[in-house]
Amino acid sequence: MPIDLDALSLSELRDLRNKVERAISSYEDRRRKEAMAAIESAAREHGFNLAELTGIKLSKSKVAAKYANPEDASQTWSGRGRKPRWVQEHLDNGKPMGELEI
Template structure:
């Protein structure tokens, strides 16, 4: 399939490009459909649905927040689980001479 590009004017070239791009998208959609059918068939053969495989959960368990381990003696509403960056009240209590075990809940 040889097209003489030199014999085409500007509008004819734009039309050819537009049609080629449209065909390219059609082929991509067809290929996506075929791959999708293969995935559905494979999932069904293994006893799963596509929603089971691609629901976003992936069998992961959600993590619960860690339970508080330390409490601010000056303000009992302030707690810390011992994970992440130390709160200022915790660092201040240690600097004031308290021990970690004194701040345990």
């Protein structure tokens, strides 16, 4: 349904402009959120989180390590978040998690 802009008063035109600007902003926000969700989903499918891929460090408090890789003691894990590959391989081989405790 076309709008006859010539028939609108100045206040009606300004009101229409405000509504259009809000609709555009809402549309852009919605599309941005959809894009972010798609990016985060793709990262998870590949075994990463978005911070790992972008290099952005999230300000989280440091948690002490609870587990260490028996083959490389420099590789540790706090038990929070995604399991490192070496932990998952250890579990996949039927070994208990207790063997990795520090």
